[in-house]
Amino acid sequence: MSISLKPYIGSRDFYPDEMRFRSWMFSVQRKICSSYGYGEYSTPILEPLELYAAKSSEEIVSDQLYRFTDRGDREVAIRPELTPSLARIVSARAKELPVPIRMFNIGNFMRYERPGRGRLREFYQLNVDLIGSASASADVEIVSMGAEILKGYGAKNQDFLIRISDRRLMSSYFSDLSSDSLRKLGRLLDKKEKISPEDFQKELLQVKDDKTFSEKVDSFLSLDLEGAFNLSEQEKLDSDAVMHLRQVISDLEKLGFADCLKFDPAIMRGFDYYTGLIFEIYDTHPENRRALFGGGRYDKLMGLFGKHDLPAVGFGMGDVTLENFLKIHELIHEDTQNSAGIYLTLFSKEMMDHNMKIAALLRAGGLEVETSLEPTKKLGRQFEIAEKKNRKFAVVIGEDEILNKMIRIKNLQTGEQKDVSEDDMVSVLREGF
Amino acid sequence: MSISLKPYIGSRDFYPDEMRFRSWMFSVQRKICSSYGYGEYSTPILEPLELYAAKSSEEIVSDQLYRFTDRGDREVAIRPELTPSLARIVSARAKELPVPIRMFNIGNFMRYERPGRGRLREFYQLNVDLIGSASASADVEIVSMGAEILKGYGAKNQDFLIRISDRRLMSSYFSDLSSDSLRKLGRLLDKKEKISPEDFQKELLQVKDDKTFSEKVDSFLSLDLEGAFNLSEQEKLDSDAVMHLRQVISDLEKLGFADCLKFDPAIMRGFDYYTGLIFEIYDTHPENRRALFGGGRYDKLMGLFGKHDLPAVGFGMGDVTLENFLKIHELIHEDTQNSAGIYLTLFSKEMMDHNMKIAALLRAGGLEVETSLEPTKKLGRQFEIAEKKNRKFAVVIGEDEILNKMIRIKNLQTGEQKDVSEDDMVSVLREGF
Incomplete structure (x- = not known):
């Protein structure tokens, strides 16, 4: 029987080279989140189906969920997103956890989607809540953390744009619409950039069959912050939402994001559970203009667990779009590509004991040492292997070296060699040459 | 509708306290594996069912697999173990990867088991291959890495016992048995300690209905290394296996494991794919005598993918038994429990801008800063929150402090307070007092 060597469709194998890159991506996220005092947490890969049936967006539940019945006849699903699990575990310890609760998670998720650029079936995502x-300070913190993570990779303000809005603007502006029509309008605006103007107009008429409706939608989409403020004074827009948004934007400007921040009533975000602030961070690179990630405020989700409401705000940052962003902006940390560590060659079988002793000393000194297991007198061949393995140094030990308590170190990039005493070898290899 | 707040049966939620512990466990594993030059990799959570149908143990496939049919009619399974995925990805790049290939993974796995002590449905596992x-040097490296990881947590040799054997011993000693009977005997020996002596004898007769068989099994189980060597000279035991085992044991003794190493023909390890060396690391603590983890050599697995055979050896170390080991031996790193970071109090709303500036400076200095979002003049209440959040320091900034470019730092454990200039605050907080 011949078994496919490929990973399951839409998922990825990470060999050590790719994994170094992924680990670096996650390490920057962990560093920034920790610096804001957020604690990392983790939840199971499987959840009861009912957790999503009530909480996730309709599209995810009906079309994208990996669901099945377990051997104990429980309906379960592989998590498609984290927020419902977060709501579950926070509700479970609502009394013990001192508010505000600041937590983040980096995990894998699965959605049955058609794989494409920036979209896979198994993806990794940072969630910060x-x-x-x-x-407003809570919203400011969450939005700025998203931007600070990009800056943690070396991105500049000009590399991204923070688009920000509030769910309540649309519902107050279109207060004559039923909640069902509002939801339809929201979904339509969400996909506006992906469909043709004709299709957009056609679908608009399905939301409300009225020729002036299209104009009203246009004027909503072209609102600026001053316009929104004026409308709120006329009670045509939720004034709490507008005041809150003004505060958030003003604070973000003070934090240094004035030049990459935009009020944009067109953004919607997919999830139904958002209740207030919503934001998206866009890539400004001409070849990758697209939403990188986003989030928002979901003040009602915790209440769905039968306990009291808890206001909440957060964002999710997927690894696939992030990787595209980092690559197109050439923000790859050199450590993820450079050679590293030591390859310890083996001259003859009798020297294995001595080699193992040297390897143990180098490892105790904090160095990475990969040892040759097959003895050979052909040093050239061993250096080739060491280079293929992308090692920085090769260490050679012959009978003379053992006698003199020395090792010979070869820098595989420069070709330079050095004889160093066993006493000095750790410090020489740590400093490099 | 009321939704359960508990995690799916047999799986766990890791809140930040538990997660700190888990991250520490994994960080020690990563450190030791890296020091031996192993590269971290990762594979998908889902694999095609056929990958396990051919490769895993029968028990896993028929009773423990989480399997289902996806929306595209593919039979898939949540991975119950890593080795088949490893064989897949190594076979996929067999030509490019320079041998020997040294890789490790830390991931989650699912098996439908009855949850109990040391056994869950979702568990995490380090795999090193x-x-x-x-x-023999390859086997020595793998066994010693397992022991070195325990020592990396602070364990002493007396805390564990390395039991070591070779699959070929049993098959050569019982060369008259069919491969099917051999497999049955292996499974029976594997569970010997879990069943009564009467049941053991009863099942032995099912393997071979011969009264002398029980004696032969007894004499096999009581073999020591010298006895094995003598039998191999008489061609009653596979002499390659015995010579290999003697070499491995002798090398491990030289590496400092003489006092925690035992040849033990009774160990079997569950997986059918082992072909040579097998080992288990046992906890010697009187209250936790049990196998912690183990591994072995599986030289035929790679060949099942239709490519050439590649010899291989590795082990898997599950997080549940490891956590039990660390806790019973009191090997918990203090960083996983101590208070850490800074809680920045907020005196009045007007001071928020200044607070955010100070927080940014402290974070840029590498410090963890959680800020208060709700202003209050009641400092006592803010200190209470900071203590509940297990922070080490609270920082207070009032109008005088702003004027004098100072901050006030309170050590929440000692109660000691210090006034420090903004210029010095990073260094004072980093050093602590």
């Missing part, structure tokens, strides 16, 4: 505060 | 060398 701040729970227990409804203040 | 060395592929492309059949030498």
